[in-house]
Amino acid sequence: MAQGTVQVTHTGTSRWRRRTGEYASLAAALEAAADGDVLTIAPGTYRENLVVQRAVTLRGPEGGQGSVRIAPADGVPLTVRASAVVQDLHVEGQDAAAPAVLVEDGTPELLGLRVVARSASGIEVRGSARPTVRRCTVDNPAGVGIAVLDGGGGVFEECEVVAAGQAGVAVRSGAHPRLERCRVHHAAGSGLTATGEGSALEAVGCEVYEVRGSGVQVTGRATAHLTDCDVHRTTGDGVTLDTDAVLTLADCRIHDIPENAVDLRSRSVLTLTRTTVRQFGRNGLSVWDPGTRVDANQCEIFDSTGDYPAVWVSDGATAVLDSCRVHDVPDALFVLDRGSRADVVDSDLSQVRNTAVSVSDGATAQLDDCRIRDAATGAWFRDHGSGGTLNNCTLDGNRTGVIVTKGADPTIERCTVDSPSEAGVYVSAGGRGSFLGCRVTGSAGYGFHVIDGCRTTLRKCRTERCARGGYEFAEGGPDTAYDSGPLVEDCTSDESTGLAASAAPEPVVQTAAQSPGLLGSIPGQRTMEQEPLIAAAAPSEPARTSQAVLGELDALVGLDSVKREVRALTDMIEVGRRRRRAGLKAASVKRHLVFTGSPGTGKTTVARLYGEILASLGVLDKGHLVEVSRVDLVGEHIGSTAIRTQEAFQRAHGGVLFIDEAYALSPEDAGRDFGKEAIDTLVKLMEDQREAVVVIVAGYTAEMERFLSVNPGVASRFSRTITFGDYGPGELLRIVEQQADEHEYRLGPGTPEALTAYFTKIPKGPAFGNGRTARQTFEAMVERHASRVAQLSDPSTDDLTLLYPEDLPELP
Template sequence: MTPELQRVAARGWGTHRTIGAAIRAADDGAVVSIQPGSYKESLVLDRDITVVAEKGRGTVRITAAHGPGVSVSAGHVVLRELEFEGSDAAEPVVLARGGSLELESCELSGGRLELARDSTAQVRGCTVHGAKRAGVHVTGTARGSFEDCTIRSVDGYGLTLVDTARADLRRTRVQRTTDCGVLLGGTSSATFDDCELAHTGDAALLVYAPAQPLLRGCRLHDTRAQGVRIEDAPGRPAPQPLHQAQPEEAGPEAGGEGASAGQDERRIRLDKCEIFRTQAEGVLVSGGSRVLLRDCDVREAHGAGLFAYGTARVELESVRIVDVPDTAVTVAESAQVRARNGVFSRTGTGGLLAQGDAVLELADCQVAATGHSAVQLAGNARAVLVDCTVADSAQHGIRLSGGADLLAERTRIERTKLAGVLVDGADAVLRDCVISEAETGVRLDTRHRPLLDGCEFRAIRRTGIEVAADTAALIRGGQVAGTGSAGVFLEERSQAWIEEMEISDTQGSGLVLWTGSAPRIRAVTVTGAGKNGVYVHEGGAGILEDCEISGSAFPAVYTGPKSAPVLRRLLVHDVQEDLSAAEDAEAVFEDCWVRDVSVSTLPQAEEEPSAGAVAVAGGGPVRRKLASDQGSSEKNGAEEGVTEDQLPELLAELEALVGLDRVKQEVGSLAKVMQMVKRRQEAGLQPPPLSRHLVFAGNPGTGKTTVARLYGRLLAALGLLARGHLVEADRGSLVGEYVGHTAPKTTAIFRRALGGVLFIDEAYALVPYAQSTDFGHEAIATLVKLMEDHRDEVVVIAAGYPTDMQRFIDSNPGLASRFTRTLTFDDYSSDELVEIVRYQAARHQYQVPDETLAALVEYFDGIERTEHFGNGRTARQVFQRMTEQHAQRVAELLDPGTDDLTIVRPQDLPPRTAV
């Protein structure tokens, strides 16, 4: 049915002279066709009607007489190809307060388009300009759709949405506004597809959360403030943590037209958008806002590319932030930013900065070409980097300070002017990371215990790994290759645990142990060092086990004055010289093996090192001792098969130990009780209640480890343990470096001891004074449960100073019920120390005449028995120094006889200060 037509013209027969008259005469659904001209009217439309320019766009201009030029309150109204001019730029020129409005190819000037109450509007191909306050204002529950429109030259906001209003914009431009381009407030929502927000006096987009925009394929640029600014609305509830599960497609996305039903969280989203040439931050997020940027490009922002603070939660997926004079991303206060597949490059200062209690999570991201440190954490900030690349930093690759915490996995850090990673007072865990072409690979200077697990350091201009003074660290696996200085440098009083690492092609020494350092180093290989393989500075110490040194330009090992390292099962090969020792060095070498060495002061064992030992002190000759030496150290691991037939032999071996009368009596009694237990079990009788776990209380060097090894073999001979082997542990091997690491670490070493003895040396270190939150308590709790679960499969022996072991027992109620017997290891008397020396001499084919034995008694009587007294260890050191003094004396004889070569005299005793 053809709609009724009403025509409007300034003159002519059959036409209305005013638009208002035509509308009043028209029925519902009629079309009002307007001839070219200018009309000064204010139209009120409340039913279905269409008003069009008969000759097309640009021919009809309607100037408001008063108030809005058009007011729509009901019905379906269509306005096509008309120009509307308002009477007041701060008021609406077209106002819809109800009904449905269609605006097609119209131009609105001198006032805004306002959609209010429950009105709906479809606006296509229209232009709004010359308004004040806002170009388009959508409020109440109104709904608006804008397609191919332009909002420009507005003295205020381009578009505002408040209350619960909703708008959908496609291919629409908002330009040249004195305030923000778009403002969303209340709980309004909007979608922007292929839109442009540009040349704004404030932010291109301002969102007061929980308003919820979705931008897809939009361009926001040339702003006098941020590209996007998101602020929290007053009274919003506290946000949930970022790591909680979230809908994969949260946001107004169902078909691109609305939010998902039942959605747990409202998020502001930008997909495939460009933000550039902003006078402040590219994106600023505050409060508790939730924001997702996906496939976006932020560049040429005057401030940070992204700045999040408060309790904001921001997710970045495939986001590129480049060419900013500030940081690419700054996260402050309690905000959290999670990024995946991102690129953050060419920044004037840092790449990523997290401070306060902020959280930063990166996966598969690249941070490159930064003016300061690429990633910087301060305060109590936490960061996680997984499969990332950090490159071309003008300062550090990653810098941590204060109480910050870093976890980096499979991350590459390369081409940094300073350190690849600098840990300054903070905590860090690096796993399977690669650091190359840095000034220093990693520098650790902290009260925490950082972990480097399986990391590689390549082409480092100075030191591969530096552990600063008074710093503890755990370095496990990995390699250091090609450094301009040392491979690993352990500074004053540092305490590092290093195991299963390869160090090669260093221009300096492979391992440097400085004054007061006391590391535990196991299974480390040093190859091709430009200086020493291992360099121990004056006063350095530590234990190195199962290490290998080859191809060093200087002697494989250097021990400086008063240094006292212990090197066990050391293999040295293919070097010019194996050892250079200062005159008063006190190094001890055990179970060493030398091969293809031009100048050797270490004897070459007939077979690979397993039982022999070498003791070295000063510049004197080197002598071997045998594995059966009193108190010698043996490898952990399974003993040879032990049978009950060997029980008398084992008891005799126990009885042959020097001193330890009370201990030998109690262990012998325990063996008899255990033998009775086995007989009762074989007879089908219930065994008596008995705990096999023991506490060994005694000072260093009193034979605790030796007795523990014998105790395990005794139980194995009785059939009460499957193997009877000894596994040694201490705090470093039981306690983890971060939350969740201790229990698995304790469990792993406990399982190694199944069938044998777990010997925990210095067990009291698991409960440091005044540290109730220390991870040692977790290790103890794990041990108590494992001891209960495997009570017939393992024996646990806790050892330490007598005065400290009660603190260990009192730390957990389960310990007191499991450790019911304490064996006290008394200090050796002078006569017993002399007997140890005599035993050592016999094993090494030396003779000690009576006058030397008497001198030894007097010598030991004169040694002050402080807490540093080494007991049996002191006796062995005295014998070692005696052999060196003897060697120097005999070397001056022209033709020494057999007695000269074997008899040690009183004059061979060393000064007491040398022991």
């Protein structure tokens, strides 16, 4: 479209200076215009760098929104330094070192602009500028969508960032904008970010989604306040706070987050009011470090999609939950490490698969007037120095109400435990605790079960309708030696008149007629029932031959040494089978394997193929793969870990049990959990079921070496270690080529070379995902390709299929 003319209408009253008329260029029109003039731009493309320094109105023709394009070859297309009105223009920026629209001074109004750029930023506000920006759209896949810097401010209303190569909205260096009813999506960085002391961001009624970083990031002493906002479908955390950041969320919704919904560290402070957090892959609230604090009031955290606690408080942090609901999660609240504290008031914790409240490593939890329902464990104080108070709480329908172990010493006061399926209160392994005025009713096991001579105090407690007895003090009782066993005062049960230390006709302690076994007396035990016999199914189609499966293995990109190792092992098994058929002795081949290497190198895929090979050779019945990790094997009570590990073996019977990150079973601080029990059970089952299950343990090379070195019993069960090396640039290129072929894309001229250079330069740190990185790169290219092709009115088949070097994402 050719450049048109500019109509200037003079609105002043001066008789000696008339500026009304047409001008051939915008620069000439702006030079002639004075404050109050209206510049109406004819449709066309203007290759000019505009600088608006007077309070004029600059607009496109009536009803012709988007028909005026400001598109210079380089530099800043539009600079505003006055309280002007700029309306209905299409601004294109091509300079990677400059913004497309720059506002430097005044209180201008930017209305209905569409900014399409490959610039440092789409719209940038600096210094003393305080613009009002309404209904503007920014599409800038090369840089920041909207940047407010150096003390700048202003209001952005009903604006949309449809693509950004970095942050969607960035606030830095003391800037303080307000966003109202804005949408930010498809940013390669964070959706909204505020950084630096004095920087402040306020957002009302906004939506952030489909961003590759955090939805909202506040760092470095910045502050932010979000009201009635939605943050969802991010690649990273939903909300991130770091280094003395302060954030308030009111009436917000954070959901569909694959990582932590909210993560705060380093003395940051978060206040949540009437905010919902749901569908998160890791923690709903993750709170770390001394001085870090979260206050949640009338909030709801629920519907976790992962295997992590909903609220995690550690390393000296503090969390306060008031009138909150946490439900449908694996664990509700984990508080750990000395100095960490959680205060929970008038809140509901329910539908918890494991533990509602876990306190460990010297942490403290205070719960007042709370309700804990339908959890495996209501509250578990785990170890020495861990404590706190449960006051006037109800624990209803949990497997076990309260557990105290390993020197923990909480105070449980005026609490009611109703209908536990195993025990109301369970104290073992040196646990202490004071239970004052508590009540257990309707237990399917014991009311209070104290073993190992634990020095627990029970005062004015009562039990009713407990199937196995109200009180059980194994290995010690209330009138044993002073320094051993529980202290019982004024406790009663519906089975007797009371429990007292003085002699009485009735036994002091109600004890089962026959002592149950170790597993039988521990809350958390699972009942192992005989599965019904199933009639033999009709013969299935024959499995693939080993050569066919090896062909699929050979088709994988790279992994040459892995392929040689698997082939060598397959040949050993095959020849051994043939020797036995011929009546000859065959060497015994241990089939259990160790896979070491970084994530994304194909370990799980090779494990699946290995199982299929063994099935085709008749070594395994099925050859299916069962993938587990620590969370699937390690239980919460003594004995439950062995049962979980046995169940995993049962699922893998006839196939391969693949234990990812196996070193997590043996952490360096191994005294904190039951991982050793899983390892001991694993070793025994590998021997007992060596013909029925093949075990593969996998993880990072260094960590797996440590794991095997400190567990020689495990190491002796594995025949060999197969190392999966990182992919090189050429192999990563081949993965992208395969992805492109599968999804009907092609690499355009120069793209293979650009990809090779990209994969050569990409950092190979902990975030590097090998094959996963290659696939993510392809996905990013497709996304950027879509942003580019969407601007074409009639794209050809080549336009729709060819990926060019410009579609490559920025290096992380």
